[in-house]
Amino acid sequence: MVPHLTTALTGPINELEARILESMPAIERWFRLEWMEHTPAFYCSVDLRNAGYKLAPVATDLFPGGFNHLTPEMLPLGVQAAQAAIEKICPEARNLLVIPDADLADPFYGASVQRLMEIFTMAGLNVRLGSLDPALKEPQRFAIADGGELTIEPVLRSRTRLGLKDFDPCTILLNTDLALGIPRELQNLHEQYLLPPLHATWSVRRKSRHFQSYEDVAKKFAKLLGMDPWLITPQHTRCGEVDFDTGPEGLECVRSNVDATLQKVRRKYKEYGIGERPFVVLKADHGNRGQGVLTLRDVKDLPDAATLRQHLGLAKDGEAITEVIIQEGVPTYERIHSTVAEPVVTMIDRYVVGGYYRVHADRGADENLGGPGSRYVPLAFAEGTHLPKAGGKPGASAPNRFYMYGVIGRLAMLAAAYELEATDPEAENFE
Amino acid sequence: MVPHLTTALTGPINELEARILESMPAIERWFRLEWMEHTPAFYCSVDLRNAGYKLAPVATDLFPGGFNHLTPEMLPLGVQAAQAAIEKICPEARNLLVIPDADLADPFYGASVQRLMEIFTMAGLNVRLGSLDPALKEPQRFAIADGGELTIEPVLRSRTRLGLKDFDPCTILLNTDLALGIPRELQNLHEQYLLPPLHATWSVRRKSRHFQSYEDVAKKFAKLLGMDPWLITPQHTRCGEVDFDTGPEGLECVRSNVDATLQKVRRKYKEYGIGERPFVVLKADHGNRGQGVLTLRDVKDLPDAATLRQHLGLAKDGEAITEVIIQEGVPTYERIHSTVAEPVVTMIDRYVVGGYYRVHADRGADENLGGPGSRYVPLAFAEGTHLPKAGGKPGASAPNRFYMYGVIGRLAMLAAAYELEATDPEAENFE
Numbered sequence: 001m002v003p004h005l006t007t008a009l010t011g012p013i014n015e016l017e018a019r020i021l022e023s024m025p026a027i028e029r030w031f032r033l034e035w036m037e038h039t040p041a042f043y044c045s046v047d048l049r050n051a052g053y054k055l056a057p058v059a060t061d062l063f064p065g066g067f068n069h070l071t072p073e074m075l076p077l078g079v080q081a082a083q084a085a086i087e088k089i090c091p092e093a094r095n096l097l098v099i100p101d102a103d104l105a106d107p108f109y110g111a112s113v114q115r116l117m118e119i120f121t122m123a124g125l126n127v128r129l130g131s132l133d134p135a136l137k138e139p140q141r142f143a144i145a146d147g148g149e150l151t152i153e154p155v156l157r158s159r160t161r162l163g164l165k166d167f168d169p170c171t172i173l174l175n176t177d178l179a180l181g182i183p184r185e186l187q188n189l190h191e192q193y194l195l196p197p198l199h200a201t202w203s204v205r206r207k208s209r210h211f212q213s214y215e216d217v218a219k220k221f222a223k224l225l226g227m228d229p230w231l232i233t234p235q236h237t238r239c240g241e242v243d244f245d246t247g248p249e250g251l252e253c254v255r256s257n258v259d260a261t262l263q264k265v266r267r268k269y270k271e272y273g274i275g276e277r278p279f280v281v282l283k284a285d286h287g288n289r290g291q292g293v294l295t296l297r298d299v300k301d302l303p304d305a306a307t308l309r310q311h312l313g314l315a316k317d318g319e320a321i322t323e324v325i326i327q328e329g330v331p332t333y334e335r336i337h338s339t340v341a342e343p344v345v346t347m348i349d350r351y352v353v354g355g356y357y358r359v360h361a362d363r364g365a366d367e368n369l370g371g372p373g374s375r376y377v378p379l380a381f382a383e384g385t386h387l388p389k390a391g392g393k394p395g396a397s398a399p400n401r402f403y404m405y406g407v408i409g410r411l412a413m414l415a416a417a418y419e420l421e422a423t424d425p426e427a428e429n430f431e
Numbered sequence: 432m433v434p435h436l437t438t439a440l441t442g443p444i445n446e447l448e449a450r451i452l453e454s455m456p457a458i459e460r461w462f463r464l465e466w467m468e469h470t471p472a473f474y475c476s477v478d479l480r481n482a483g484y485k486l487a488p489v490a491t492d493l494f495p496g497g498f499n500h501l502t503p504e505m506l507p508l509g510v511q512a513a514q515a516a517i518e519k520i521c522p523e524a525r526n527l528l529v530i531p532d533a534d535l536a537d538p539f540y541g542a543s544v545q546r547l548m549e550i551f552t553m554a555g556l557n558v559r560l561g562s563l564d565p566a567l568k569e570p571q572r573f574a575i576a577d578g579g580e581l582t583i584e585p586v587l588r589s590r591t592r593l594g595l596k597d598f599d600p601c602t603i604l605l606n607t608d609l610a611l612g613i614p615r616e617l618q619n620l621h622e623q624y625l626l627p628p629l630h631a632t633w634s635v636r637r638k639s640r641h642f643q644s645y646e647d648v649a650k651k652f653a654k655l656l657g658m659d660p661w662l663i664t665p666q667h668t669r670c671g672e673v674d675f676d677t678g679p680e681g682l683e684c685v686r687s688n689v690d691a692t693l694q695k696v697r698r699k700y701k702e703y704g705i706g707e708r709p710f711v712v713l714k715a716d717h718g719n720r721g722q723g724v725l726t727l728r729d730v731k732d733l734p735d736a737a738t739l740r741q742h743l744g745l746a747k748d749g750e751a752i753t754e755v756i757i758q759e760g761v762p763t764y765e766r767i768h769s770t771v772a773e774p775v776v777t778m779i780d781r782y783v784v785g786g787y788y789r790v791h792a793d794r795g796a797d798e799n800l801g802g803p804g805s806r807y808v809p810l811a812f813a814e815g816t817h818l819p820k821a822g823g824k825p826g827a828s829a830p831n832r833f834y835m836y837g838v839i840g841r842l843a844m845l846a847a848a849y850e851l852e853a854t855d856p857e858a859e860n861f862e
Contacts, residue, residue: 024552024553024555025525025552025556026555028514028554028555029523029556032514032522032523032555035518036522073504077507077511080508083459083782084515087463091467092463092464093460121455121456122455123459124455124456124458124459124463125456125459351511
């Protein structure tokens with residue numbers, strides 16, 4: 001179940017959406033059974049693209065920010081979900097240590113962390129912030145966007161536990177993706193719960209592995225609904241060793257995969273009578289800071305190695321060899337005041353707790369809306385008259401579009417659960 | 432955790448409320464641990480009275496109505512809680528059979544049932560209504576208050592299961608208190624979940640037993656907070672065999688208990704410097720239809736047996752001997768547009784999912800607000816600026832009064848769990 005939020009897209013409900021809405025009890029039961037077998041990744045946010053003919057996740061963040069974009073009305077949903085999460089992990093817990101991202105000095109990120117702390121405080125925990133920065137010796141205060149402030153303290157590591165001065169947590173919650181590597185303080189914490197697990201950080205995780213799991217999940221779900229999984233799946237391929245320093249042959253894998261993906265999408269567009277020009281999106285396969293994406297409509301437009309490296313945000317790190325994911329581009333046809341927007345769905349445990357729009361005034365429907373210039377628009381609860389009514393006459397009330405977004409968001413979260421099971425270094429191998 | 436709702440009372444926060452607000456993480460942890468040991472009674476609603484100096488539950492309904500008074504914004508909270516409830520009981524369930532009260536013809540009750548069905552449909556179940564009325568041979572339709580309609584079907588009982596035509600539910604949800612007795616169709620259903628259990632119906636349950644459990648719960652909670660349990664407990668006594676037909680001596684127990692309770696309350700008022708005149712409320716100890724309550728400020732005002740019987744709504748049944756509960760009266764000082772109001776807190780599983788006010792234009796602060804003339808005012812979510820902020824400076828944001836209502840409501844729900852454990856006829860007796 002999903003909060004009923006107002007969405008920007010107000011056109012007629014298409015076939016996919018109608019199918020999802022009419023299958024609600026079956027879908028919810030399916031999720032219920034899946035969550036009996038698979039453990040959600042504590043929390044996540046999923047970026048969606050709604051092209052009208054197709055709706056798909058394009059990124060799944062396992063260390064989500066943006067909690068400050070959830071409206072106060074959504075807060076109790078977050079708290080209820082947080083309580084469910086805690087009960088399963090550490091029901092006797094008193095203390096929760098949150099490790100935020102290093103950029104706590106950004107007052108907007110600070111506002112997100114503060115909202116996250118609020119959720120877990122209301123769920124019944126003493127919440128404090130810990131810093132992994134060895135330069136931090138004393139508690140430090142940061143101003144946050146809406147006027148308050150946050151205090152972060154240096155972590156104290158004993159042989160087996162991590163905490164703060166006079167603060168021994170049962171669970172450590174990471175809100176940082178650790179793209180640059182896993183600090184020693186977080187390794188071998190066998191007495192405490194560290195969530196999400198270390199193999200969910202960008203030092204280990206790969207986007208292509210996530211979308212491989214998403215394909216599995218989407219296939220199962222599409223079978224349940226009797227539909228083509230392509231309608232909810234962005235196709236993807238990867239190149240494992242792109243060598244930016246060996247001239248054109250280093251990009252050969254990228255070139256052939258861009259071409260193959262564009263051809264596949266072209267066939268699908270033809271099958272569905274979609275009169276648009278397909279495009280693909282190239283990204284670094286691992287997450288990293290300041291990374292960019294490159295949109296291509298034709299393999300001929302593939303730039304040279306140096307330009308591509310710069311586009312993907314790899315220039316600064318000077319990495320010669322890296323992994324690239326080539327993903328089918330899904331345009332977003334949602335607009336807020338004529339500005340391109342993409343919905344972001346936020347989840348805690350297995351529950352959708354809210355959503356908001358990411359908008360970018362200077363970008364087009366086929367471009368990445370992240371990075372400098374992004375703004376965020378909180379979603380409000382939809383009016384009561386728009387609620388679907390069980391037992392009411394068909395058509396008596398308008399269904400809620402956000403329900404579909406919550407379903408696709410949860411498919412991506414379930415995919416993350418599959419992914420983390422498959423990549424768990426401590427999993428027993430029964431093969 | 433509790434939704435942040437606007438409440439009518441806007442005066443300064445008193446000491447009890449301040450204590451509860453500042454203890455939030457400890458309170459939530461305490462509930463978490465209690466719910467590990469005790470099973471909530473599926474759903475309930477609790478009537479509260481806020482006298483300023485004292486806040487107490489006065490009635491706990493285990494077959495709640497009023498779901499139509501929850502606003503659409505509260506619905507996702509209800510659904511999330513319903514999902515948590517289902518997962519524990521019958522995760523593979525497809526079908527839920529709801530047995531509503533016989534007065535489905537009341538379009539307002541119909542609207543509550545419709546909202547309840549909506550919650551469980553969105554939680555992922557096919558929901559249908561069954562009637563125990565042997566006169567019903569065909570599905571029957573009822574118009575509901577906001578324009579839709581409901582269909583109720585005759586139940587079909589096999590040797591071991593209850594269902595409808597082509598509808599075999601995993602769980603049967605009672606929304607009727609069965610005050611007149613337990614129909615044979617509901618007995619010995621060992622293959623299906625019947626919730627709440629039969630010993631939660633008014634054919635078995637006694638108010639005094641509930642408040643005995645509430646006293647235990649309130650004592651534990653008051654110890655956690657280091658406060659006097661009287662501040663959240665209505666004192667009560669009971670008379671087990673009131674004989675209305677034997678003249679004055681039949682009422683002797685009532686008389687002496689009214690007197691004793693008034694004296695106890697008088698002492699407490701003196702201790703706290705409360706300049707009011709205490710009163711007690713007399714009710715039938717079992718629930719029954721059309722029952723009334725009698726408010727007394729002095730034992731001299733106790734009417735004769737016939738008048739008392741009429742006041743308690745027992746006249747029609749002609750019961751000569753019955754049980755009476757004498758409860759400390761708690762005035763309500765909440766007003767909506769100068770009309771006396773009492774908050775009602777609605778819970779599913781162990782979660783507060785919303786609340787509303789019961790108001791009565793013709794009644795005083797010391798009177799029962801139920802019965803003909805009652806109106807209901809949905810509560811809205813409170814403004815964002817009123818949220819307590821974790822990590823913010825003290826006093827930076829106004830706390831939310833409804834949090835306290837949610838805490839006391841949950842204490843009553845926990846008391847119902849204790850009560851149902853103690854009265855379970857199938858419980859093993861290890862003594």
